[in-house]
Amino acid sequence: MKISLQKLKERLAAACQRSGRKPEEVIYRIIIRVNKRVRFGKPVISGTRVPVELILGKLAGGMTYEEIVEEYQITRVDILAALNYAAEVLSKEEIKAAG
Secondary structure: OOOOHHHHHHHHHHHHHHHOOOHHHHHHHHHEEOOOOOHHHOOEEOOOOOEHHHHHHHHHOOOOHHHHHHHHOOOHHHHHHHHHHHHHHHHOOOOOOOO
16 A cells, blocks of 8 residues: 555654654655565565565666656655665675685
């Protein structure tokens, strides 16, 4: 089930107030969901079964935002949320250099 625009605005305002961050920095926390019963616990676009990794792969493969929106019935904001989620996850990753 898709979230209503009003509910999204309310959640976004609350998240911004709690974190002291800008809307574009927290929107993915509202849009991206992880549920062990949906897609084996992979992060997905809220209200869909479209996994973040699929969106990243399609972008890496050359699909445009518009093509992804049409193909998977999601929004440009959903795509940006997926990218922001991936950036946040990677920013916390630690890589140890060999040697």
